[in-house]
Amino acid sequence: MHTDMELFRRLYRIRRFETVLLDHFKSGIFPGTTHVSLGQEANAVGVLAHLQEGDVAVSNHRSHGHFLAYGGDPQALFAELMGRPSGVCGGVGGSQHLHWRNFYSSGVQGGTVAMAAGMALAEKRAGNGAIVVDFMGDGTLGEGIVYECLNMISLWQLPVLIVLEHNHIAQTTPAKLTIAGRVSQRFETFGIPTAELDSSDILEIFPLAGTLISQVRVESAPRALIIHTERLGAHSKGDDTRPPEELENLWQFRDPIAIQAARLPEAERARIVDEVDADIQRAFEAALGAKGRS
Amino acid sequence: MSEQLPRTVLDSLNLGLHKALVDDPLAILLGEDLLDPYGGAFKVTRGLSSAFPDRVLTTPISEAGITGIAGGMALRGLHPVVEIMFGDFVTLISDQVINHIAKFNNMYNGAATAPVVIRTPMGGRRGYGPTHSQTLEKFFLGVPGLTVLAPFHLLDDDPLGAPGGLLYEAILTSDSPVLFVENKLQYLLKLLTPADLVEYELDTDRSSAFYTLRMKSAPAAMITLATYGYMAHLALEALHRLAYEYEIFCELLVPTRLAPFELQPLFDSVARTGRLLTVEEGTFSLGWGAEVLARTAEALGAGLRQARRLAAKEGVIPVARELEAACLPGVDDIIARVREMV
Ligand SMILES: Cc1ncc(C[n+]2csc(CCOP(=O)(O)OP(=O)(O)O)c2C)c(N)n1
Ligand SMILES: [Mg+2]
Numbered sequence: 001m002h003t004d005m006e007l008f009r010r011l012y013r014i015r016r017f018e019t020v021l022l023d024h025f026k027s028g029i030f031p032g033t034t035h036v037s038l039g040q041e042a043n044a045v046g047v048l049a050h051l052q053e054g055d056v057a058v059s060n061h062r063s064h065g066h067f068l069a070y071g072g073d074p075q076a077l078f079a080e081l082m083g084r085p086s087g088v089c090g091g092v093g094g095s096q097h098l099h100w101r102n103f104y105s106s107g108v109q110g111g112t113v114a115m116a117a118g119m120a121l122a123e124k125r126a127g128n129g130a131i132v133v134d135f136m137g138d139g140t141l142g143e144g145i146v147y148e149c150l151n152m153i154s155l156w157q158l159p160v161l162i163v164l165e166h167n168h169i170a171q172t173t174p175a176k177l178t179i180a181g182r183v184s185q186r187f188e189t190f191g192i193p194t195a196e197l198d199s200s201d202i203l204e205i206f207p208l209a210g211t212l213i214s215q216v217r218v219e220s221a222p223r224a225l226i227i228h229t230e231r232l233g234a235h236s237k238g239d240d241t242r243p244p245e246e247l248e249n250l251w252q253f254r255d256p257i258a259i260q261a262a263r264l265p266e267a268e269r270a271r272i273v274d275e276v277d278a279d280i281q282r283a284f285e286a287a288l289g290a291k292g293r294s
Numbered sequence: 295m296s297e298q299l300p301r302t303v304l305d306s307l308n309l310g311l312h313k314a315l316v317d318d319p320l321a322i323l324l325g326e327d328l329l330d331p332y333g334g335a336f337k338v339t340r341g342l343s344s345a346f347p348d349r350v351l352t353t354p355i356s357e358a359g360i361t362g363i364a365g366g367m368a369l370r371g372l373h374p375v376v377e378i379m380f381g382d383f384v385t386l387i388s389d390q391v392i393n394h395i396a397k398f399n400n401m402y403n404g405a406a407t408a409p410v411v412i413r414t415p416m417g418g419r420r421g422y423g424p425t426h427s428q429t430l431e432k433f434f435l436g437v438p439g440l441t442v443l444a445p446f447h448l449l450d451d452d453p454l455g456a457p458g459g460l461l462y463e464a465i466l467t468s469d470s471p472v473l474f475v476e477n478k479l480q481y482l483l484k485l486l487t488p489a490d491l492v493e494y495e496l497d498t499d500r501s502s503a504f505y506t507l508r509m510k511s512a513p514a515a516m517i518t519l520a521t522y523g524y525m526a527h528l529a530l531e532a533l534h535r536l537a538y539e540y541e542i543f544c545e546l547l548v549p550t551r552l553a554p555f556e557l558q559p560l561f562d563s564v565a566r567t568g569r570l571l572t573v574e575e576g577t578f579s580l581g582w583g584a585e586v587l588a589r590t591a592e593a594l595g596a597g598l599r600q601a602r603r604l605a606a607k608e609g610v611i612p613v614a615r616e617l618e619a620a621c622l623p624g625v626d627d628i629i630a631r632v633r634e635m636v
Pocket of ligand 2: 137138139165166167168169170171
């Protein structure tokens with residue numbers, strides 16, 4: 001059931017996870033770096049809520065939101081980010097390299113599109129009706145392998161939905177310095193029907209993603225969904241070079257959690273927030289308390 | 295499938311692929327120009343698209359893409375076999391191999407496997423020039439998670455022949471990705487039969503995938519020659535001539551699994567001879583021979599009395615016949631180098 005409350009819960013769960021992660025990053029318990037999905041939670045929830053048993057999700061470096069929306073366990077994800085044996089991949093993969101059930105992510109831009117295409121080919125040949133959803137960022141449009149794969153995805157009519165999370169920035173570089181032409185043409189030119197949406201609102205993303213996913217499933221054919229979205233946090237930890245006024249503005253108008261919260265009665269909202277906060281806190285503490293590597 | 299034994303390396307590889315498609319419903323071939331009547335640039339896949347129309351996928355000229363796609367297919371249970379038309383183009387697939395396919399199993403903590411087999415012909419001596427003649431597998435040796443194989447042109451006791459048998463095994467049984475290094479001139483070599491080998495003693499070490507050859511009832515070998523692939527054919531000729539023309543006796547060690555490195559039969563041979571010459575068609579610096587020598591030195595210490603490497607000159611491989619021949623190691627080069635050493 002995807003009630004307003006349930007959708008809010010799912011969005012806020014990702015938000016809370018990322019916030020707790022960032023709050024503790026400075027303490028040094030998390031090795032390396034991490035890319036949080038602040039601002040993009042509604043893409044993950046709105047798309048992945050439509051997956052069925054057997055479907056496959058492929059994600060990139062910014063994978064926490066996708067993993068949690070897929071149904072991944074926050075405790076296992078915290079543990080993975082801490083490098084614990086109890087983590088999703090035993091602490092080997094870390095933030096960018098997750099695999100659990102039919103969820104896969106990897107940290108090399110572009111290669112995940114090839115993974116997704118191959119997986120969709122395998123599912124198509126298996127004839128079980130499963131589909132693949134692949135998340136990619138706008139900066140990744142610079143990688144050549146993406147176009148090799150878009151061509152084969154269309155040529156072989158592979159059942160994959162490509163979700164381009166177009167936050168108009170790649171690390172520190174605005175898309176206008178790197179992307180020529182219209183982004184939708186990058187897909188359409190290969191014959192992949194493409195929908196485009198400029199929104200951080202789960203109630204807009206969720207139904208459109210549902211329509212596209214059922215088209216992919218019924219026709220066993222590809223679709224692309226371009227979601228114009230906003231990255232509300234830094235690229236990884238502290239590398240945000242955007243002016244504070246710009247960010248303030250984004251937080252005010254493009255925060256998917258605030259947008260959905262406004263639809264709930266205050267008491268309901270507060271109750272969900274308390275429950276999720278407690279859940280995420282428990283997950284964090286359990287991950288922290290789990291046995292490390294001696 | 296024909297009842298006849300394969301005659302050449304090409305026949306053998308073709309039979310191996312055919313049998314893999316028969317026995318393994320998950321096997322599927324991808325590559326450029328694979329379809330009949332052409333059957334692949336070097337004909338290794340000839341007849342297969344006719345016999346298995348939906349199991350042989352001809353692809354756009356997208357080496358990185360098809361290799362990456364094969365990785366995704368393998369993660370979801372298929373056994374893809376990719377043909378890269380010329381070995382030179384492994385540079386285009388290196389990210390897919392090194393950062394994706396070879397890593398999946400380890401980075402996902404053992405929870406996924408990606409059994410992709412990538413076949414490609416390396417090698418020169420056909421006048422194809424700088425970008426279609428190279429031997430580049432050295433860049434893929436020592437990639438964690440990647441197995442590199444190179445067939446030996448032997449009939450062996452395998453009805454597929456040793457090359458086809460090695461390929462068949464890789465497709466059906468390997469859990470890890472495999473780079474299967476073929477060679478353009480090796481394709482045409484006749485498989486060595488017992489009749490061809492009457493003058494030789496042949497030892498086969500299955501676990502480390504090594505063959506050892508020496509002249510029958512000859513005096514103790516004075517030097518170990520180590521090489522693989524098409525160079526093993528040239529080295530065998532050198533071994534024969536060294537025995538007859540110079541009374542220098544060698545042992546020829548031919549690995550078919552280049553990586554991961556497992557060199558025990560080679561160490562055993564060098565422990566007997568004290569001398570090692572490695573021969574490869576790739577360029578000299580940081581090559582296969584360098585690693586083999588280093589490991590032999592580590593294993594044998596002073597037991598390795600003398601060591602040399604023979605390899606291609608470090609430059610582009612020219613088209614002109616004489617220039618190309620001068621660039622790549624040949625039989626005379628092996629003989630000359632051995633004579634310097636003993
Ligand atoms: C091949 C490759 N080049 C560079 C990087 C380093 N890198 C990681 S994320 C990133 C920006 C990606 O931007 P985008 O695709 O728009 O995704 P976003 O971070 O905006 O979600 C870069 C350059 C990488 N991981 N892989
Ligand atoms: Mg971006």
